[in-house]
Amino acid sequence: MTRIVCVQLAPRVGELDANHRQIVSTIAETRADILVLPELATSGYVFESAAEAAECAIPPDDPKIGEWAAAINGDSVVVCGYAERGPEGVLYNSAVLLDSTGILASYRKTHLWDREKLFFAPGSQPPPVVATRFGRIAVMVCYDLEFPEYTRRVALDGADLIAVPTNWPEVARPEGERPPEVVIAQAAARVNRVAIACCDRSGTERGQRWTEGTTIVSDDGWIAATAGPDGRAEWDADLVSARDKNISTRNHLFGDRRTDLYGLSR
Amino acid sequence: MTRIVCVQLAPRVGELDANHRQIVSTIAETRADILVLPELATSGYVFESAAEAAECAIPPDDPKIGEWAAAINGDSVVVCGYAERGPEGVLYNSAVLLDSTGILASYRKTHLWDREKLFFAPGSQPPPVVATRFGRIAVMVCYDLEFPEYTRRVALDGADLIAVPTNWPEVARPEGERPPEVVIAQAAARVNRVAIACCDRSGTERGQRWTEGTTIVSDDGWIAATAGPDGRAEWDADLVSARDKNISTRNHLFGDRRTDLYGLSR
Structure with a gap:
């Protein structure tokens, strides 16, 4: 079994050193095979x-990133x-996949949410799918997850797990319902048979509340x-x-696809 | 507002006349702008x-289909x-969209579930999206809904509502959870901003239990x-x-798509 852990940190905008120390101590203190931390864990989110x-x-x-690997x-x-x-x-909203030797893969978020478009350039490469000793891990960031073409892509590329650092701004939802992003993750997991680990952030930043919706599907x-x-x-995952x-x-999730009928190059 | 109604019928396998009368009386007695009835409502499902x-x-x-229109x-x-x-x-698992003048559009299910492959040929055309006085209605059938490429396609084609006749065989799910097909419909609705009306069937047929999960999203x-x-x-829908x-x-569900990065022709 593979122990997947998400830790919902609360970075503070602009406090690079404090955020970095929080990341290092979390890496050092968490017993996990695969540890997922939030989007923009170094910097905070609500830039002025x-x-x-x-x-x-x-x-x-x-x-700093070398210190994460060392931890x-x-x-x-x-x-x-x-x-x-x-x-x-040029700035990117990025994520790295590391082991103790350093960075194994990097990814720049391609679907930018709202004011992120004022600060970051979108990436130009699809999510990496990295063969690790625990399985093949894809990396995408937050709003990327809401494009079913993207989750399908990494599943077709062989992902066993999609690791998703997120900062989910709180949105209204009916009483008793899960965050909509979680429902989207559940569907993406089911139609592709792939596990998904979403690590949200916590805290309030310049008036912005977060969903604190960290979920492993x-x-x-x-x-x-x-x-x-x-x-x-x-979660201890197989x-x-x-x-x-x-x-x-008689049904195979990918074999049943009718690519001749999807017309999705639009 | 547009009144959408689904009626979860219990057709009996092989009893064409009884099933037909049930369809006619349901059409005649239901006050709806858009009425959705189950998959294979004429025939039943579990063929020997x-x-x-x-x-x-x-x-x-x-x-018979003329009598539906007349009703x-x-x-x-x-x-x-x-x-x-x-x-x-050649047999198809099909659905028709009708008004009182007759058939406006026909669709043959393209993603066939399990033993359906023994009896039916898959359709070769994508779902129609039909402009009606109530809005643009796409028609697909049951397992079709579980392909996010397909729901995306009809949304890009302009659908306001996806009408989905289904026969959902009951599958295990955790206590308190909705049927997985409903979760998939919720995600498809959210990422495309399109309403979805799934009309399941009821009853037990040759030992097969149905989810009876009829849901409008x-x-x-x-x-x-x-x-x-x-x-x-x-549901009275806008x-x-x-x-x-x-x-x-700064975000548009379709404008944000990065078709250059999806690689879905596979």
């Missing part, structure tokens, strides 16, 4: 200006979101774990079972 | 042999599933209505609101 966003961004070779216990894998300063000062689309008051969601896409004697 | 399925199938010009109240529109005998005796992905003990789900795909100041 492009200048402030730029001050909060770090390049992928920043020593990793044994063979564990960590996925964490950060504000990336790319070439020529099993590969059959049900809720495997949600964050309790301690902000942690944990990720390999997700590779069997036969869902009846 | 290809010969039995063939005996249960009718061509699109069968007088329609005023301007109403009806969607109903039936076992179709096509050219050269609003265009924001929440549950608008489910069938009560009388098997009816009713279908036109679904046409605005802007979900924030």
Whole structure:
């Protein structure tokens, strides 16, 4: 079994050092095979200006990210979101997948939400699907998850688990209902038979409330774990079972697709 | 407002005349702008042999379907599933969209579930999206709904409502959870801002239990209505609101798509 853990941190906007220390201590103290941390865990989210966003961004070779890798216990894998300063000062809302040797894969969010468009450039590459000792892990960020084409893509690329650092701004929902993003994750998991670990953030930032909706969805689309008051969601997963896409004697989730009829290049 | 009604009938396998009378009386007695009836409402579902399925199938010009149209109240529109005998005796799991003048559109299910593959040929055309006086209605059948490419397609084609005749065989689900097909419908509605009306069947047929999960999902992905003990789900919908795909100041559900990154022709 593979222990997947999400820890719902509360980064503070602009406080890079404090946020970094929080990430390092969480990595060092969490017993997990796969640890998922929030989107923009280094920087906070609610920037007042492009200048402030730029001050909060770090390049992928920043020593801080090396310290995350150094803090990793044994063979564990960590996925964490950060504000990336790319070439020529262009900013990206990025996530890295690391083990103790350093960065295994990077991803720049391609579907940007609302004011993110003022600060970040969208990525130009699809999510990586990385073969790790625990299974194949895809990385996408927050609003990316709401495009079923994208979750399908990484499933077709062989993902066993989609790791999703998120910052979900709180939205209205009917009494007793789960956050809409979780319902979307459940459906994506079910129709692709792939597990999905969404790590949200907590706290209130410049008046913005967060859903605090951290949830791990099993590969059959049900809720495997949600964050309790301690902000942690944990699930011991059998990720390999997700590779069997036969869902009846005569049905295969991918084999049944009728790509001739989808017309989705629009 | 547009009154959408689903009526969860219990057809009996092979009893064409009784099933037909049930359809006619339901059409005649239901006050609805858009009435959705189950998949294979004419024939039942659990066929013992290809010969039995063939005996249960009718061509699109069968007088029975003319009687459905004749039973329609005023301007109403009806969607109903039936076992179709096509050219050269090929069978299809089909649905028609009718008004009082007759058939406005026909659709043959393209994603066939399990033993349906023994009896039916898959359709070769995507779901129609039909402009009616109540809005644009797409028609698909049961398992079709579980392909997010398909719900996306009809949304891009302009659907305000997806009408889905279904026969959902009961599957295990955790205590307190909705049927998985409903969760999939909620996500499809939310990511496309399109309403979805799923009309399931009821009863037990040759040992097969049905979910009896008839549900209308609003265009924001929440549950608008489910069938009560009388098997009816009713919702007064504002279908036109679904046409605005802007979900924030800077986000448009379709405009945000990154078709360059989906790679879905596989």
